Amino acid sequence: MKKRTFLKLSSSLLTAPLMAPLVSWATAEKLKNWAGNLVYSTDKLYKADSIQQVQDFIRKQNKLKVLGTRHCFNSIADSTHNFISLEGMDExxxxxxxxxxxxxxxxxxxxxxxxxxxxxxxxxxxxxxxxxxxxxxxxxxxxxxxxxxxxxxxxxxxxxxxxxxxxxxxxxxxxxxxxxxxxxxxxxxxxxxxxxxxxxxxxTFMMRQYVYENLPMEQLKDHFEAIMSAGYSVSLFTDWQKHRINEVWIKEKIENGGTATANPDFFGAKLATKNLHPIAELSAVNCTEQMGVPGPWYERMPHFRMGFTPSSGKELQSEYFVPRKNAVEAILAVEKLRDQISPHLMITELRTIDADDLWMSMAYKQPSLAIHFTWKQDWDSVRKVLPMIEKELGPFNPRPHWGKLFTLVPAQLQSRYEKMADFKAMIKQYDPQGKFRNAFLETNLYS
Known part of the structure; x- marks a missing residue:
């Protein structure tokens, strides 16, 4: 399978009256998520252009979900009944x-x-x-x-x-x-x-971005906090081979118009001499500018250019959050599975996220490390690897990203959220008949 990172966005939805399907699956290609790994479960897709239309549609339905930009890899947004699209409400x-x-x-x-x-x-x-x-x-x-x-x-x-x-x-x-x-x-x-x-x-502010290559994994043991604090935003990319981090992406905030010269060495990693893609084999033409070139915040913080429509291709994604205090242990635990992971992997990205107070956030009450896997689109193989990863991360009580692929059993997932019972009480208050509940929510929140 040819490696590609990001995928062509689904074609724009056709316009239609609120109460008429936008597409007929009997004659048109079925709606899928952007990765193409999930076929949505209903042909009933409606468009609303105003709050009044949203209200009217909700009142008439027993079950529905919102169909957004379709960037989830699992069925969290799926419906077997009705979809509503707010595509016209984007101002x-x-x-x-x-x-x-x-x-x-x-x-x-x-x-x-x-x-x-x-x-x-x-x-x-x-x-x-x-x-x-x-x-x-x-x-x-x-x-x-x-x-x-x-x-x-x-x-x-x-x-x-x-x-x-x-x-x-x-x-x-x-x-x-x-x-x-x-x-x-x-x-x-x-x-x-x-x-x-x-x-x-x-x-508003300006930023610059540098990339370093081949950071020895050993450096994480003694210098993890220093490495991840080296910029406003830092990402580590690894294929889990050769006991190293393939690339370190450091995004710096430029203060007071200052200039800077990057150190050629970063904890044993070497400064890249050209723009790079997170996957070494791919062209960096659609990646945000590197090499320390200043630019607006929104042209440096993403890895990919704003005007870039993701290329056609296929992938799967999984991501697990662990407490940042356990970050190095968790990374080394996953590295032990490199021979099982690598045949199915495009790249892994490691990022830090600060703690928050949002009940169902993966970073609720804990500064976190997110271990993100971009897989080849081979679900039969990936679903065999995910339980191995979840087992290795088990001592750190990982929280999977809600919109990505995981196999964690519902009881374990629910136990990771101390406000789970309170959140379900709030659902009952807002949606007493379960109008917005679907199979994903029934399984992962209630079973």
Missing amino acids: VVSLDTTAKTVTVDGRMKYGQLAPYLDEKGFALHNLASLPHISVAGACATGTHGSGVKNGNLATAVSGMELITAKGETRTLSRAADGEAFNAAVVHLGALGVVTKVTLDVQP
Whole structure:
């Protein structure tokens, strides 16, 4: 199988009246997620262009889910009944320069929002490696970037508006709603349809990026914190071979227009002499600029360019969060499986995420290391490897990313979240009949 990292986004949805299917699966190709590994379970897909249409549709349905940008690798967003799309609701609602917040529609993508904010003199605290994901969807699953002092993307949320199972509008804010707000931000699609999100912003800034090659794995034992704190955001890429980290990506915030010269050596790794792709065999043409070239924050924090439409290809993804205090032990535990992992792997990325107070976040109450696997699209092989990884990480009580592939049994998964019972009580309050519950939620939250 030819290695490729990121995949062609699914074709734009066809426009249609709210109560008419956008596509007929009897005559058209079935809807899939962006990786192509998941075929969605219903042909009933509806489009809403206003909050009123969202409310009307919710009131008429017994079961439904929101179909977003389709960047989940598992069935967390699947439905056997009805989908609603908010594709037409993707505008900036307001920018409050005094409060330093921006409010956006639920379908706004980071790739749309970031240039707008920068033009207005503002920035977000972090971005994921790929900018083609929606704000609401990313926050709902605890998606993240990297940085020892950076929380996941959902930690920027200061307010949200959602439509409940009764079709009622609820607004929640960090300032007014306390723990109820902390419960609702990473909501897994279980509380309702998010129609607006308010994010904290900060003054815009410039960044530069350097890449180092072949960091000896041994250096992590004594210098892990120093390595991961070497920039505003740091990512380590490894194929688990040769007892080394293939590439270290260091993204630095430029303070006061300062200039810098990179050290040619970084804990035994050597400064790259050209732009690199996380997978060495692939061209770096669509990667964000490296070699210390200054650029806006939104053109350095992702690994891939904003204007880059992901190339066609296929992959699977898994990711596990462990406490950062156990990071080196967890990395070395996974490394022991290199012979089992490598035949099915494209690359692994290691990132740090700061702790937060969001109940269902993978980083709830613990600074974390995220171990991310980009697999070849061979589920039969990957599903045999995942239990091995989960067993090796077992002593560290790993929390899998909600939108990626895992085989952890529900009882273990539920035990990793101390607010699980409280979250399910909130689901019952917002959705007493289970209108937004699907097979994924039934299995992983209730079985």
